[in-house]
Amino acid sequence: MMGGAAAAVLVGLALLVWMLVPGYDRHQSTTDATGPRFGQDQGTSTVGRSPTPPDAAAAPPDPIAVGRNEGISATAENQVQLTPPQQEALRSFAQAHAGQQANQVAFTVAVGVAVPRQVELQDVTPELAAAFPAHAGKQYLLMPGRLVVVEPETRRVVAILPTAA
Structure with missing residues (x-):
């Protein structure tokens, strides 16, 4: 009985020390799908630039939807190469639609992350689709700087485009 009580005290102390050790962030693992890209300022997905299969909206465990979701995350890149006309189109769009900007969201902004249903999205405008044809038919959320x-x-999320250069 004494040994069990001593073991419980030892485990309790170990937990307390583990929680107080500075410099270790237990809330954001770097091994999960969004860890390395937590709070991305920019990025894109190769799969996200390809057309969506017609039945991709089927509820999981549909292999097409699950495979596409995994493909979006797996092909994520942390950089976006924009031409000067694309940069200007983004800058102008952000200025013209500043009233739609969401300052905070309740999800991690990173390529491949699912956007909660309660987040209101807008359809990509014809002007944006002209500058970014791969994103025609998609939706967007305007945030500060992206x-x-x-x-x-x-x-x-299939792309995060910087709105200021």
């Missing part, structure tokens, strides 16, 4: 492009069928 435009978050979302695939409507899967509600996955």
Whole structure:
């Protein structure tokens, strides 16, 4: 009985020390799908630039939807190469739609992350689609300094485009 009580005290102390050790962030693992890209300022997905299969909106465990979701995350890159006309189109769009800007969201902004249903998204405008043809038919969320492009069928972030250069 004494040994059990001593073991419980030892485990309790070990837990207390573990929680108080500075410099270790237990809330954001770097091994999960969004860890290395937590709070991305920019990024894109190769799969996210390809057309969505017609039945990708089917509820999981549909292999097409699950595979596409995994593909969006797996092909994520942390950089976006924008031409000067694309940079200007983003800058102008952000200025013209400043009233739509969401200052905070309750999800991690990173390529491949699912956007919660309660977050209101807007359809990509014809002007944006002209500058970014791969994102025609997608939706967006405007945030400070970035435009978050979302695939409507899967509600996955497929691109984060910087609105200021």
